[in-house]
Amino acid sequence: MSTTTTPRTARKTSAAKSAPPKPAASISLLGTTALLFEAPGELELASQKRxxxxxxxxxxxxxxRESVPGMNNLMLTFVRPPRSTSALEELEARLHKAWDAAVELPIEGRLIELPVVYGGEGGPHMADVIAHTGLSAEEIVALHSAPTYPVYALGSHPGYCYLGGMDPRIATPRRKVPVLSIPGGAVSIGGAQTGVSASAGPSGWNTIGSTAMSFFDPTQDPPVLLQPGDMIRFRVERIVK
Incomplete structure (x- = not known):
């Protein structure tokens, strides 16, 4: 009597590759007065909400004493510096654990519309952005004014807001030689980001326009117009060539 055997499914001869470990957050001391917590991964809104x-x-x-959000990072100033290495390590471990447990904070901020005059005297570096991107002034303005930009963080100077969501087609490297002074309200591009200067001062970004909106007034409470979680929309007032 002959017998037949049903072929078995071939076994896997190699073990399944394990998933690569998630990148860890970085923590470093800022002198003796503060810590800098840097989130892992690329800068994106989901990470910023955490x-x-x-x-x-x-x-x-x-x-x-204070927790100050930055772009994909958090600065924490001490009430008093940790008294020992072990105390610092324990604090760092708590921060890592808190980050792992953190979920996105859905801040429902305000939407602020900013009228912008693009080009001309208020946008002296529009030609440089045109030269780098190969786009026309009209195309750059259309791409720049299309998104609704979330305010990721405040910094650089009082009232200045770092924005996310700029179209990568108009990304332009920062200037090799910074400008000694740009006016408040200058709308600029620096790398993959855009922002609006809150007061006069030096800048390495490319200024493409200006707005008359005031972002910082020390007589007001709060003195800054915008907070993380607010949104900005640029409205084209006109384009000057």
Whole structure:
């Protein structure tokens, strides 16, 4: 009597590759007065919302005087510096654990519309952006004014806001030689980001326009117009050539 055998499914001869470990956040000392927590991965809104959540949580920790969100990072100033290496390591471990548990903080901010005059005296570097991108002034303005930009963080100088969401087609490297002074309200591009100067001062970004909106007034409470989670929309007032 002959017998037949049903062929078996071939076994896998190699073990499935394990998923690569997630990149870890980085923590470093800023002198003896503060820590800098840097989130892993690329800068994106989802990660920034977790930074906002971590800032809100750590603001209540007794070790810290202030928690200041930056672009994909968080600066935490000490009430008093940790007294030992072990105390610092314990604090860092708590921060890592808090980051791992952090979920996106859905801040429902305001939408601010900014009228912008593009080019002309208020946009002296429009020609440089044109030369780098190969686009016309009209195309650059259309791409720049299309998104609604979330305010990721405040910094650089009082009232200045770092924005996310600029179209990569108009990304332009920062200037090799910074400008000694640009006026408040200058609308500029620096790398893959855009922003609006809150006051006069030096800048290495490419200024393509200007707005008359005031972003910082020390007589007001709060003195800054915008907060993380607010949104900006640029409205084209006109294009000057």
């Amino acid at each position: 930074i906002w959540a971590l800032a809100r949580e750590t603001q209540a920790w007794p070790e810290f």
